[in-house]
Amino acid sequence: MERKGILYEGKAKTLYLTDGEDFLVQYFKDDTTAFDGMKKEQLEDKGLINCAISMKIFEFLEKNGVKTHFEKMLSPREMLVKKCEIIPVEVVVRNVAAGSFSRRYGVKEGTPIKEPFLELFYKSDELHDPMVCVNHVFLFGWADRDEIDFMTKEALKINNLLRNFFANIDIVLVDFKLEFGRHNGKVILADEITPDSCRLWDKSTGEVLDKDRFRKDMGNVVESYKEIYGRIMERYGE
Numbered sequence: 001m002e003r004k005g006i007l008y009e010g011k012a013k014t015l016y017l018t019d020g021e022d023f024l025v026q027y028f029k030d031d032t033t034a035f036d037g038m039k040k041e042q043l044e045d046k047g048l049i050n051c052a053i054s055m056k057i058f059e060f061l062e063k064n065g066v067k068t069h070f071e072k073m074l075s076p077r078e079m080l081v082k083k084c085e086i087i088p089v090e091v092v093v094r095n096v097a098a099g100s101f102s103r104r105y106g107v108k109e110g111t112p113i114k115e116p117f118l119e120l121f122y123k124s125d126e127l128h129d130p131m132v133c134v135n136h137v138f139l140f141g142w143a144d145r146d147e148i149d150f151m152t153k154e155a156l157k158i159n160n161l162l163r164n165f166f167a168n169i170d171i172v173l174v175d176f177k178l179e180f181g182r183h184n185g186k187v188i189l190a191d192e193i194t195p196d197s198c199r200l201w202d203k204s205t206g207e208v209l210d211k212d213r214f215r216k217d218m219g220n221v222v223e224s225y226k227e228i229y230g231r232i233m234e235r236y237g238e
Ligand code: TMP
Pocket: 092, 098, 099, 100, 101, 129, 175, 176, 177, 196, 197, 198, 199
């Protein structure tokens, strides 16, 4: 499928139009940002690794009944995806306290959360992704009740699947962020699932293997992403 002009340039990915109405090319850049783009660096090979990790996760989810925008790989940094209208609500699921949850509620990082906990954020860098509740979703017309019900149920199902997926490779899925989009009237999982959008800790050592290494200047960012990819490939193979 031929790549045409840019539809949308995000912080870590670019979406290109194609000659097919229904599909886009999602290109993973090496650009790495944090704090709504305030901190920005190019990390060599990050896009490549994230594209490969996201592909393995989308394939795993599809096999387990989750509809995603992923169609197929086009090149090591490019996947063909279904064209979606992105719903501007970020769905975060947390299993262990960390990040903004720890800051906002004064809970020590690493404290287990007694059951998977879901939060919603409005996708807007300008406004620093404010936390919202379903009332905001309806008030601003971002999604209707059926859509948000589906998104929350699907996010919890994805959490169960991914917790196992990562537990099998000795990684704790601390939390993650999902984005959904509308395709032919149906809501499906879109965007990416990568160490940029998840917190992933080594089960035995607690070592941080995700984008917090970049946010907190811990070094070895891409090395950690490669470690995750290596474990995924060792366990889940080609
Ligand atoms: P938070 O603790 O900063 O709210 O982040 C929760 C999860 O969401 C964490 O796994 C990182 C991910 N995340 C994104 O993917 N994009 C974002 O813009 C933010 C703020 C968090």
